[in-house]
Amino acid sequence: MSRLTAVLSAVVFGIFLVSCSKNQPVSVTGAGSSFDNPVFTKWFEVYAAVDTNAQFNYQSIGSGAGQKQLLNQTLDFGASDAPMTDDAMAGAPGKILHLPVVAGGVAIIYNLPGGPKLKLDGETLAGIYLGQITKWNDPKITALNPGVSLPGLAIIPIHRSDGSGTTFIFTDYLSVINKQWADSVKKGTAVNWPNVGIGAKGSEGVADEVRQLSGSIGYAELAYANQNKIPYADMKNAAGQFVSPAPDSVSAALATATIPDDFRFSMVNAPGPNAYPISGPSWILIYQNQGGDRGKHLVGFLKWAITDGQKISPTLDYAPLPAELQQRELKLLDTVTY
Amino acid sequence: MQVVAFICAVLVITPLLLVFYHLTKLGFSSINLAFFTQLPRAVGETGGGMGNAIVGTFILLVEAAVIGVPIGVLGGVFLSEYAAVSVSWWVRFGADILNGVPSIVWGLVVYALVVVPMHGYSALAGGIVLGLMMVPMVMRATEEVLHLVPGGYREASLALGISKWRTILQIVVRTALRGIVTGVLLALARVAGETAPLLFTAFGNPYWPRNLTQPVAALPLQIFDYAYSPYDDWRRQAWAGALVLLLLVLFINISVRVLTRERWGAKP
Amino acid sequence: MNTAETIITRATPGAGRTVIGVSRFGDRAFEWLTLLMAFSIFVLIALIGFELFRGATPAIRKFGWHFLVSGTWNPVDGVFSALPFIFGTLVTSAIALLLAVPLSIATAIFLTELAPLWLRQPLIIFIELLAAIPSVILGFWGSYVMVPWLHIHIYPLLRSTLGFLPFFQGQDSGPCILSAGVILAIMVIPIITSVSREILRSVPGLQREAAYALGATRWEVTRIAVLSYAKRGLFGAVILGLGRALGETMAVTMLIGNVPYIGLSVFKPGQTLASVIANEFTEAITRLHTSALFEVGLVLLGVTLVVNALARLLLITFAGPSVKPQN
Numbered sequence: 028m029s030r031l032t033a034v035l036s037a038v039v040f041g042i043f044l045v046s047c048s049k050n051q052p053v054s055v056t057g058a059g060s061s062f063d064n065p066v067f068t069k070w071f072e073v074y075a076a077v078d079t080n081a082q083f084n085y086q087s088i089g090s091g092a093g094q095k096q097l098l099n100q101t102l103d104f105g106a107s108d109a110p111m112t113d114d115a116m117a118g119a120p121g122k123i124l125h126l127p128v129v130a131g132g133v134a135i136i137y138n139l140p141g142g143p144k145l146k147l148d149g150e151t152l153a154g155i156y157l158g159q160i161t162k163w164n165d166p167k168i169t170a171l172n173p174g175v176s177l178p179g180l181a182i183i184p185i186h187r188s189d190g191s192g193t194t195f196i197f198t199d200y201l202s203v204i205n206k207q208w209a210d211s212v213k214k215g216t217a218v219n220w221p222n223v224g225i226g227a228k229g230s231e232g233v234a235d236e237v238r239q240l241s242g243s244i245g246y247a248e249l250a251y252a253n254q255n256k257i258p259y260a261d262m263k264n265a266a267g268q269f270v271s272p273a274p275d276s277v278s279a280a281l282a283t284a285t286i287p288d289d290f291r292f293s294m295v296n297a298p299g300p301n302a303y304p305i306s307g308p309s310w311i312l313i314y315q316n317q318g319g320d321r322g323k324h325l326v327g328f329l330k331w332a333i334t335d336g337q338k339i340s341p342t343l344d345y346a347p348l349p350a351e352l353q354q355r356e357l358k359l360l361d362t363v364t365y
Numbered sequence: 366m367q368v369v370a371f372i373c374a375v376l377v378i379t380p381l382l383l384v385f386y387h388l389t390k391l392g393f394s395s396i397n398l399a400f401f402t403q404l405p406r407a408v409g410e411t412g413g414g415m416g417n418a419i420v421g422t423f424i425l426l427v428e429a430a431v432i433g434v435p436i437g438v439l440g441g442v443f444l445s446e447y448a449a450v451s452v453s454w455w456v457r458f459g460a461d462i463l464n465g466v467p468s469i470v471w472g473l474v475v476y477a478l479v480v481v482p483m484h485g486y487s488a489l490a491g492g493i494v495l496g497l498m499m500v501p502m503v504m505r506a507t508e509e510v511l512h513l514v515p516g517g518y519r520e521a522s523l524a525l526g527i528s529k530w531r532t533i534l535q536i537v538v539r540t541a542l543r544g545i546v547t548g549v550l551l552a553l554a555r556v557a558g559e560t561a562p563l564l565f566t567a568f569g570n571p572y573w574p575r576n577l578t579q580p581v582a583a584l585p586l587q588i589f590d591y592a593y594s595p596y597d598d599w600r601r602q603a604w605a606g607a608l609v610l611l612l613l614v615l616f617i618n619i620s621v622r623v624l625t626r627e628r629w630g631a632k633p
Numbered sequence: 634m635n636t637a638e639t640i641i642t643r644a645t646p647g648a649g650r651t652v653i654g655v656s657r658f659g660d661r662a663f664e665w666l667t668l669l670m671a672f673s674i675f676v677l678i679a680l681i682g683f684e685l686f687r688g689a690t691p692a693i694r695k696f697g698w699h700f701l702v703s704g705t706w707n708p709v710d711g712v713f714s715a716l717p718f719i720f721g722t723l724v725t726s727a728i729a730l731l732l733a734v735p736l737s738i739a740t741a742i743f744l745t746e747l748a749p750l751w752l753r754q755p756l757i758i759f760i761e762l763l764a765a766i767p768s769v770i771l772g773f774w775g776s777y778v779m780v781p782w783l784h785i786h787i788y789p790l791l792r793s794t795l796g797f798l799p800f801f802q803g804q805d806s807g808p809c810i811l812s813a814g815v816i817l818a819i820m821v822i823p824i825i826t827s828v829s830r831e832i833l834r835s836v837p838g839l840q841r842e843a844a845y846a847l848g849a850t851r852w853e854v855t856r857i858a859v860l861s862y863a864k865r866g867l868f869g870a871v872i873l874g875l876g877r878a879l880g881e882t883m884a885v886t887m888l889i890g891n892v893p894y895i896g897l898s899v900f901k902p903g904q905t906l907a908s909v910i911a912n913e914f915t916e917a918i919t920r921l922h923t924s925a926l927f928e929v930g931l932v933l934l935g936v937t938l939v940v941n942a943l944a945r946l947l948l949i950t951f952a953g954p955s956v957k958p959q960n
Contacts, residue, residue, distance in 0.1 A: 036427055054572075054579050056485065068407040068571075084570045084580060086590075091916030098918070100484045115918055183806050188891035190916035216916070219707040225806050225902040226891035228912060231593040239781060240806050254596060366852045367747050373739035374748070374756060377826065380819045381763040384774045391777075436670045443667035458945065459674040465941035466681060467880025469907050470930050473914065474684045497677060504671070530663035558767020561882040561911055585769045589883070592773045607770045618765045622758055 052079070055325050058086040059093020059106035060192045061230045063309050065250045066129055066343045067106070070336050074328055081324035089229065091190020091216040097123070097312055103321055105312040108192020109216045110291035122315040124363070125290045126356055127308040128332055129345040130281045132272030133196050134252040134259035135305070136237050137244040139163065140178065146171045148263035149204030149296070149304065155244060156184050157207065158223040163242065171263075185236045185245035188226030190216040196307035197246045200295040246305075249273070249344045264304040265296050276303035277346035286352065290359070306346075316364050326363055333357065388611055392604030400605055405571050405587075411598050415606050417573050418587035421488070422610075424574055425567065425583055426553055428492025429499055434549055437503025438538075441545075444504065445511035446533050457508070460501035471498055472562030480566055488574060488581035491567030495556040502555065506548025510541045547621045554617040558610060560585040584610050685934060688927030691920060700928060706893045706909075708917070713925035715932050717893035721810065721903035722936070725885065726878040728814025728899065733822045734871055738860075740822075741829035746855060757827075764823035772887035775816045780807045780888060783815070788900065805900035806890070813889040814899070817881055821874035828873055832866035832951070833859060869947030876941040880933065882907040906933040 064087035071083040085106070093105035098119050106128075116123055135147060151167050154160040160167055164177040187194045198214040212218050220226070227233045230247040234255050237245040249272045252259045261269040270276045280297035296304045311329060333356050337347040348356075399414045406413035444453045475494040480486055514537050522532040538545065568580035569590065584606055591603035692700065692713060703714040740760070744753055784807040795801045805811070836859050844858035860867070890902020891912055904912075906929050917923040 036430075051575050054576070056568075056580060058568075072407045072410075082572050084572065086569045086580075089916050091918055093916075095916050095918045095923075099481055101480055101486055118920070181804050183804070188912050190913070190918070213709060215709045216918075217708045217913070219709055220892070222892075222894070224892075225808060228886075228891065229593055235593055236806070236808075243806065366855070367743075370739045370743035370747055373736045374743045377736055377740045377822050378756065378759045378763065381759055381766070383778070384766060384771065387774055387778050388770070436673055439667045439670035440673065441671075443664075443671035447664050447667060448671070456671050456674055458942075459678055461945050462938055462941060463674060463677055465876050465880065465937050467882060467907055467933055467937060469882045469910050470681065470685070470880075470934050473688070473910065473927065473930050474681050477684045477688060478680070500677065501674060504674070529660045531659070533663070554765060558765075558769065560767070560769040561907075564911065565914065585767060588773060589769050592769075592776070592887075603773065607773055610767060611770055614765050614767060615762055618762055619758070622761075 052082045053321055053324050054082050054084060055103045055321050055328070056084045057093070057102055057104040057106060057311075058088050058096055059312075060090045060108050060309055061087040062090070062108045062131060062193050062248045063087075063106050063129060065248075065254075066336075066340055066345055069339055069343060070328075070332055073339065074331060074336075077331060078324060078327055081328070083328065087229070089187075089189040089216075090192030090195065094216075094312065095190075097314075103313070103325055106309065107216075107312060108307055108309045109195030110310065111312065119314075123312055124315050124359060125310045125312060126329060126333070126359065127286075127290055127348060127352065128311050128329075128336070129340050130277050130294070130306060130308045130348070131345045132249045132277045132303045133193055133200075133246050133305040133307070134249045134272045135244065135246055135262065136234065136252050136257045136259045138237050138239075138241055138257070139180070140241065142258045143172075143175045143177075144258065145175065145260045146263070146269045147260045149200065152262075153201045153205035153208050155182055156186070156201065156221065156223065157205075157212075158221050180242040183240055183243040184224035185233050185240075185243055186220050186224060186226055187217075187229070187233060189228050191230075192216060192307070192309065193230060193246060193248060194218065196295065196305060199293055199307070200305045203296050253344055262304050264300075264302050265298050266300045266302070268300050270301060270303045272303045272305070274341045274344060274346045276301055277306045278349075279303070280306040281308070281346055282349065286355075290356070313363070315362065319365065322363070322365050326360055330357060330360055333360075385611070388604060388608040392601070392606070392608035395601045395605035396608065400602065400609075404573065405599075405602075413598075413602075415582075415584065415587050415602060415609075417570065418582040418584045418606065419609070421567070421570070421574050421582040422557060422584040424488060424581065425491050425495055425563075426557055428488070428577075429495035429556055430549065430553060432493060432496025433499025433503050433552060437500045437549075437552075438507050438545060440500070440504040441507025441511060442533055442538065444508040446529075446537070453508075457505065460505050463501040464505070467561075468498065468559050469561040469564075472565040475562065476565040483578070485578070486566060486568030486580040488567060488577045488579065491563050491581060491583065492577075494562040494566050495559065498556050498559070498562070499549075499552045502552040503548055506551065507541075507545050510544030510548065511537060513544070514540050543624060547625050550617050550621050554614045554621075557617075558585055558614055560589050681934065685927055685931045689924055689931045692924035692928040695921065696925075696928075700925075701932070704895060708913070708919075708922050711919065711921050713921070713928075715906065715925075715929050717895050718904050718906040718909050718929060719932065719936075720895045721889065721893075722879055722905040722907070722933075724810055724899070724903065725813045725817055725889070725905060726875055728811060729817035729821055729878045730871060730875060732815065732818035733825055733874060736818075737822050737825035737870075737874070738829055738867060740826050741833055742855060742859075744826075744830050745833040746859070757830075760823050760826050763819070764827075768820070768881060768883040769887075771816055771820065772884035775812070775884060776808070776887045779816065780812050783807075783812060792900075799897040800899050803898040803900050806902070808888050808890040808902060809900050810889065810894075810903040811899040813885045813903070813905070816884045816888050817878045820881060820884065821878050824877055825870050825874040828870035828948070829863075829867055832863045832870060832948075835866075836862050863951070865947055866951035869944050869951060872940060872944035872947060876937055876944055879940060880907060880937045882911050886911045906930075906936075 067085050090107035090109050093107050094111055096102045097105035163180045195216045198218055202209040202214045227236045230251050233245040233247050234251045237243045261271050264270050279299050280294050280302035283297045283299050284292055284294040286292050294306050333353050340347050402416045403414035404417050471494050479490040518536055522536045563583050563586050567583050569586050570580045570582045574581045588603050588606045591599040700714055704716045705712050705714050788805050791801050840858040840862055841854055844854040885905055886908040892902040894901050894903045910926055914926050
């Protein structure tokens with residue numbers, strides 16, 4: 028029996044080795060943000076018909092990991108919802124370009140008996156995650172939600188345990204809104220969370236914990252909340268309106284953002300009556316100098332994603348890029364050397 | 366006391382039964398032909414399978430065997446046939462130490478040694494880490510089995526004028542072959558379920574494996590990925606994948622027990 | 634050249650020297666080959682130690698001893714200390730042992746002394762199969778089946794009955810130190826049971842017979858003649874289980890809650906040396922963060938090496954090389 032298994036293994040392995048040598052599609056590897064994972068997998072599926080010679084392998088391991096592995100040059104591209112810091116870029120072996128590909132909203136998801144629709148604002152959210160507001164029937168919450176009966180349940184705040192661009196957008200927003208947060212916890216893909224609640228891996232992990240734990244609250248991309256039909260809150264924006272996260276409200280925030288030439292910008296707490304305050308762009312990061320064939324396929328994909336791909340984004344709850352931004356990015360892509 | 370001991374014994378085997386029961390309940394319905402033959406679909410689409418992960422695991426195991434078996438078996442031969450007692454004590458001790466190294470540490474080391482210089486994750490790195498993990502397991506198992514071959518066989522062979530190395534290969538190892546295969550299979554079953562080292566080496570890949578220098582999917586990695594995805598379809602596939610992996614591992618373990626019991630007549 | 638040819642050429646004058654020369658070369662070469670393969674063990678150990686050390690050097694240089702005692706793990710400000718993870722690792726392992734050791738030893742006694750013969754082999758097989766379950770599967774099952782059950786049925790019970798103890802205070806969210814401890818217990822039970830079984834089997838029958846002759850009851854025989862005699866070996870089995878628990882990664886990562894924490898309540902989430910590496914390694918961007926994680930790996934390696942070495946020494950001095958700890 029063992030001889031037969033050995034022969035079979037050798038045969039299969041041999042077939043595999045032989046197939047290695049035939050003409051194969053070029054394989055482009057990327058990783059990073061779980062924020063973009065839904066739209067990326069859809070894009071790759073559709074793009075396979077446009078460029079039949081390339082295969083895109085994307086693993087959603089978190090924005091921090093995307094940046095780190097790009098710096099280590101173990102990836103062809105990274106995807107991150109947090110821009111790379113100047114320090115990080117200084118340590119890179121080449122110039123790195125930021126290309127915004129989508130913008131999305133971070134939904135504040137929660138688990139309460141009866142699944143009521145809640146309204147929250149930045150100060151309350153900061154209070155919850157700082158451990159200052161501990162029960163759902165706290166006066167600050169009930170004041171924002173007249174007519175909703177809130178139980179005396181303990182609040183369990185869930186945060187990301189891995190390095191996450193979603194965390195970056197969330198903490199960016201809290202830093203802008205709440206001075207204590209800005210001084211103590213600050214913003215980042217991984218922060219020193221106050222000692223409340225638990226950490227979960229990936230947006231998937233956060234969504235999962237929220238679904239299982241009564242009284243919990245968390246943050247995740249809108250797509251995950253909708254996919255799992257987890258209730259999320261309407262947030263009070265800079266104009267004083269309570270807005271739901273949706274492609275429209277995120278687009279409204281994006282429209283008011285000032286975008287510099289290197290495309291690194293923040294759009295939290297954007298002005299405007301319809302803007303959703305906890306929104307952020309998500310970038311694909313590449314080196315300006317792409318060696319060879321893979322680079323051509325990668326840039327080809329990016330040009331498609333920034334233009335044609337934008338028609339697909341709203342179906343998955345992302346905000347499309349405005350036409351003017353698309354043109355600026357195409358110009359930047361023209362500077363890529365091979 | 367008898368009752369207490371009996372209850373403890375029952376409690377001890379309960380988790381195995383529960384795990385099996387829940388995996389079957391949650392995963393069996395998702396096991397179909399598509400599961401074994403198709404690639405994962407895009408997020409939110411139904412259907413698709415883990416075919417690439419199953420093939421990926423198979424490839425990684427073949428690579429691991431290519432590395433682990435020669436080094437492990439030959440090392441075991443050295444321990445059993447050539448080594449002085451003190452030397453073999455140290456090597457055995459070292460092998461036991463290596464067996465105790467957490468698998469995530471193995472992953473870190475192979476990441477630094479293979480993935481970073483290669484500028485990329487690869488099936489090669491994944492196979493290397495699993496193969497290296499197998500070496501101490503196979504070595505210890507081989508040594509023990511070779512010890513069980515009666516000394517008379519060796520002496521008779523040498524008396525006939527056969528050189529020592531051929532005695533070892535053609536007489537001793539061949540006699541112990543079933544036991545060695547057992548040891549190799551158990552080691553393979555053990556590394557087949559490893560996830561942590563693959564996080565930093567094989568990386569995962571939604572396509573069929575084609576090239577050893579590219580990242581590759583693997584069953585435990587895919588299970589880990591899908592287990593926490595927010596999509597019901599993927600989660601069901603994770604349960605199915607877990608069931609398949611568990612069955613594979615249990616199958617190897619059970620057949621190994623059956624083989625050795627016949628041969629050596631071990632008493633409980 | 635086959636055996637017959639060898640014999641014939643040996644018998645032929647003149648040809649002998651060449652043949653002996655060839656087989657001496659073959660023997661030498663083979664011996665060297667196997668020696669090289671065996672010594673790969675040392676090469677691997679050195680490689681692991683070297684790579685970890687190399688990766689950890691920046692952090693070692695920056696933090697020195699504080700890395701082990703200062704208590705803050707803050708990637709944002711660049712302050713790192715492994716203390717919360719050492720704490721998490723020790724506590725989860727302690728819980729695992731507290732739960733596993735009585736169960737394992739009782740089961741080992743059952744298997745060697747009490748169980749009817751027809752039951753022994755199937756039970757042994759079951760226990761060894763439990764050991765074969767991959768960690769990720771136990772983590773997955775633990776996460777979706779065991780933890781919700783514990784969270785709903787067991788933890789509130791513990792809180793209400795034992796809540797006066799600081800260990801059982803505070804609200805839990807399911808994944809927590811206790812949950813991780815329970816799954817670790819499930820993972821170390823097989824190894825402690827099988828090694829204990831070997832130990833108990835190797836206790837000479839004379840010990841039991843002498844105790845019976847003195848009028849001891851069955852339990853007294855087990856307690857006095859067998860368990861006391863086997864103390865050191867059993868202790869070795871427990872330490873072996875500890876070694877397994879310390880390095881366990883996947884199942885713990887999925888059940889522990891992933892927050893660096895030091896405190897008394899087992900209902901709180903925590904983090905272990907292995908789980909922090911699994912969580913943060915792929916994304917540590919700053920060189921210091923990466924280096925700190927390598928240093929965590931070094932600490933983990935050091936701890937598991939010491940514990941495993943201790944266990945092996947105990948087992949060898951108890952029963953000699955005849956007792957083989959199964960892996």
